[in-house]
Amino acid sequence: MMQIRLNLPPFIFDIHSSVGFVEQNMHHMYPDELFINSSRPADYFVGVEKANGLRKFIRPQASFSFDAIEPFKTLPLNHAYASLEWGINYVVANQSLQYVILHSGIVAKGDKAVLLPGPPGSGKSTMTAYLSGRQGWRLLSDEMALVLPETLKVQPFVRPICLKNKSVDLVKRWYPDAKLSTVARNTHKGDVVHLCPGDSSWQQRDDLAKVNAIVFLRYDQRVDLEITELNQNQGFMQLAQNAVNLNLHGQQGFNTLVNLIENSAVFEVVYNDVEAVRTFLEQDVL
Amino acid sequence: MIKKITTWDVFHHETLPGTTPKVTSHSYTITGSTLLHKFSDGSGVVLYQKNTGAATGLTLDIESVLARENIDADTLKLLNQLSASGFLTPSPAKY
Amino acid sequence: MKQLLIESKQITAILADPSCCCTFNEYQWETLIRVLRHEGLLARISVQLQQQGLLDALPPYAQKHLHNAAVLAENQHSSIVFECQQIRKSTQQHGVRFYLLKGAAYVFCGNNTNCGRTFGDIDLLVNKSQINVVENTLLLHGWLADDIDDYDNAYYRNWAHEIPPLKHTGRGSVIDLHHNLVPVVSGRAPKIEYFTDNAIEYDGFFVLAPAAMTLHSIVHLFINEDFKHGLRDLNDIHLLFTEYASEGFWHELDNLASKCGFTLELYLACRYSHRFFQTKIPSEFASKLAQCHGNRLVNLLRDFIFSRVLASKHPLYTRWSNSLAATMALVRGHYLKMPWPILIRHTVHKSYRMTVRLLLGKSFFTKEQNS
Numbered sequence: 001m002m003q004i005r006l007n008l009p010p011f012i013f014d015i016h017s018s019v020g021f022v023e024q025n026m027h028h029m030y031p032d033e034l035f036i037n038s039s040r041p042a043d044y045f046v047g048v049e050k051a052n053g054l055r056k057f058i059r060p061q062a063s064f065s066f067d068a069i070e071p072f073k074t075l076p077l078n079h080a081y082a083s084l085e086w087g088i089n090y091v092v093a094n095q096s097l098q099y100v101i102l103h104s105g106i107v108a109k110g111d112k113a114v115l116l117p118g119p120p121g122s123g124k125s126t127m128t129a130y131l132s133g134r135q136g137w138r139l140l141s142d143e144m145a146l147v148l149p150e151t152l153k154v155q156p157f158v159r160p161i162c163l164k165n166k167s168v169d170l171v172k173r174w175y176p177d178a179k180l181s182t183v184a185r186n187t188h189k190g191d192v193v194h195l196c197p198g199d200s201s202w203q204q205r206d207d208l209a210k211v212n213a214i215v216f217l218r219y220d221q222r223v224d225l226e227i228t229e230l231n232q233n234q235g236f237m238q239l240a241q242n243a244v245n246l247n248l249h250g251q252q253g254f255n256t257l258v259n260l261i262e263n264s265a266v267f268e269v270v271y272n273d274v275e276a277v278r279t280f281l282e283q284d285v286l
Numbered sequence: 287m288i289k290k291i292t293t294w295d296v297f298h299h300e301t302l303p304g305t306t307p308k309v310t311s312h313s314y315t316i317t318g319s320t321l322l323h324k325f326s327d328g329s330g331v332v333l334y335q336k337n338t339g340a341a342t343g344l345t346l347d348i349e350s351v352l353a354r355e356n357i358d359a360d361t362l363k364l365l366n367q368l369s370a371s372g373f374l375t376p377s378p379a380k381y
Numbered sequence: 382m383k384q385l386l387i388e389s390k391q392i393t394a395i396l397a398d399p400s401c402c403c404t405f406n407e408y409q410w411e412t413l414i415r416v417l418r419h420e421g422l423l424a425r426i427s428v429q430l431q432q433q434g435l436l437d438a439l440p441p442y443a444q445k446h447l448h449n450a451a452v453l454a455e456n457q458h459s460s461i462v463f464e465c466q467q468i469r470k471s472t473q474q475h476g477v478r479f480y481l482l483k484g485a486a487y488v489f490c491g492n493n494t495n496c497g498r499t500f501g502d503i504d505l506l507v508n509k510s511q512i513n514v515v516e517n518t519l520l521l522h523g524w525l526a527d528d529i530d531d532y533d534n535a536y537y538r539n540w541a542h543e544i545p546p547l548k549h550t551g552r553g554s555v556i557d558l559h560h561n562l563v564p565v566v567s568g569r570a571p572k573i574e575y576f577t578d579n580a581i582e583y584d585g586f587f588v589l590a591p592a593a594m595t596l597h598s599i600v601h602l603f604i605n606e607d608f609k610h611g612l613r614d615l616n617d618i619h620l621l622f623t624e625y626a627s628e629g630f631w632h633e634l635d636n637l638a639s640k641c642g643f644t645l646e647l648y649l650a651c652r653y654s655h656r657f658f659q660t661k662i663p664s665e666f667a668s669k670l671a672q673c674h675g676n677r678l679v680n681l682l683r684d685f686i687f688s689r690v691l692a693s694k695h696p697l698y699t700r701w702s703n704s705l706a707a708t709m710a711l712v713r714g715h716y717l718k719m720p721w722p723i724l725i726r727h728t729v730h731k732s733y734r735m736t737v738r739l740l741l742g743k744s745f746f747t748k749e750q751n752s
Contacts, residue, residue, distance in 0.1 A: 041410065041442050068419055231329035232329050233330040233331075233332065233345065236341070237343045247338075250456075251321060254321045337460055338551075338552060
């Protein structure tokens with residue numbers, strides 16, 4: 001039985017699970033210094049456990065819980081670790097109103113951040129994984145940008161990156177020493193593996209960054225690199241599609257998005273070559 | 287897996303079903319719960335409905351359109367849609 | 382067993398007087414926030430502390446969570462107002478008189494129960510003769526009945542006091558449309574005019590007068606088998622009793638309960654509201670009710686059940702006796718609602734479903750959803 005307290009700045013999670021491979025993955029994915037004792041209060045209590053019901057003998061299931069609530073349907077036991085990671089995202093998205101949350105990858109070079117929003121299949125996580133491993137770059141999050149209301153500042157929320165299907169092989173090729181979790185097969189996102197971000201990302205987990213650019217990504221095998229500068233109106237509409245808790249922030253949330261759009265370069269980038277995107281960002285954007 | 291959730295996806299950018307109200311006058315004003323921003327690069331305005339979370343970008347200058355006496359059929363159609371989505375409300379007839 | 386930082390008794394003491402958590406350290410807050418969030422009462426305490434000017438002195442950890450809960454509740458309130466406006470707009474050509482019940486009513490009339498009240502559904506009451514036209518009109522405007530099985534549908538249509546919940550396809554708001562306050566099948570549905578007379582209009586909606594509003598909250602809590610929100614609902618009743626307390630109010634409450642046959646429920650509400658929150662109830666009023674309903678032996682049993690099912694049900698407080706009390710409350714609630722032959726049919730059907738769930742897992746009846 002695992003019962004741990006994990007310091008995931010800016011939050012502290014209390015996490016329990018009696019599923020063996022969940023515990024192994026947690027220790028594999030998160031650096032030792034994040035495991036803390038209960039001397040600091042936890043913000044949220046979550047867990048993933050084997051589900052009850054006689055079906056467990058036929059097809060074992062796992063269920064994520066947020067304190068005493070089970071917000072999702074049960075999933076195959078094999079998805080337990082992935083569903084814990086997604087569950088943590090869900091809790092933050094629904095509960096943490098101190099941030100305007102954008103569903104987006106976010107990486108930074110020093111304190112200059114680039115927002116990488118994109119729908120599933122756009123290659124957002126793959127691009128995030130690639131960039132955050134390059135010299136001078138770091139990961140803030142592959143899933144959610146925590147923006148301080150009415151500023152351009154983003155609070156990092158460093159966590160393992162969720163890779164799907166073929167992107168796992170790409171990452172292995174780019175980063176042969178990468179630490180990967182076990183595979184969750186046939187999830188709603190396909191086969192899923194989590195990737196431990198590099199040391200520099202973990203080390204700078206408390207350092208805020210400032211958004212400089214917003215890049216809407218679209219992977220297209222036939223296109224090396226095609227860059228379109230968006231006007232503010234187009235950029236706003238696309239960014240608003242990715243706002244998770246905008247309605248909870250009212251005027252302040254709206255101002256935050258407007259502020260981001262008015263003060264960032266906004267591009268749509270169609271690509272098949274991650275390195276070309278990096279060169280573009282380093283030479284023309286930051 | 288997000289589908290069962292309430293606050294996560296419920297109030298987001300859904301355009302309301304297009305139930306066009308019967309409008310006898312073409313006179314509209316922006317509702318109290320709608321926020322407006324005019325972009326500095328001249329690309330238009332955005333309307334944001336706080337209650338539904340709906341956002342819509344417009345390339346025309348909505349404020350001057352609303353102030354106009356006469357508008358064409360296409361613009362009226364747009365205004366009707368914006369009204370159905372809660373951005374505009376029919377204003378009392380002017381005499 | 383690990384010692385609890387906050388006992389269940391302390392939770393009710395805090396609800397009676399929020400200022401007593403001002404001396405709490407962060408570990409006590411950790412437990413308190415968990416439990417109050419689970420009970421849907423975190424926002425209420427947050428707003429009450431803020432009104433008393435006590436929020437700013439609390440540890441930052443507590444402030445952060447209390448603030449977030451208040452924002453969520455505030456947001457629910459403005460969407461309730463918005464949704465109600467949409468409902469009125471959609472149905473205006475039919476001249477329907479809508480009565481708001483429970484959460485939505487508290488929001489519109491702005492009483493103390495409104496403070497940090499969280500809720501899921503919008504409860505509306507209309508005249509029974511208008512229920513079809515309202516349902517059909519709402520359907521045209523995007524509020525559809527959730528998929529329920531034929532048994533549940535028939536149950537609603539024949540025996541309930543409301544129609545199946547209507548959910549907006551775009552925005553997800555849920556309307557519970559009532560024509561009475563108590564299931565018809567119980568044989569205890571009151572003449573609805575007793576409740577709706579003297580209703581007060583707010584922004585085109587009607588809210589029951591204080592005594593009727595309070596008695597409805599009571600009836601809703603005590604003629605029921607599900608006490609999931611028991612603590613919050615009892616706290617609502619405490620706030621209603623406290624805010625409206627006046628000679629006229631108690632008289633009106635007594636009068637209405639006697640006319641409609643709800644004096645037992647009123648007795649239980651006074652007993653447990655006082656026991657949990659030390660609600661001030663005039664002694665003459667309380668003793669009159671006790672004379673009719675205060676059998677000592679029966680009260681032993683009632684106390685066993687209600688002191689448990691109305692208290693916090695957070696797993697930190699799970700005891701075997703709580704599940705026994707919950708089962709007893711379930712049986713009692715069904716028995717109050719249904720005559721025996723219907724109850725047996727209902728139980729047989731529900732236990733078939735429970736067996737299937739046990740065997741196949743609880744998602745068996747949930748349709749697969751694409752994500």
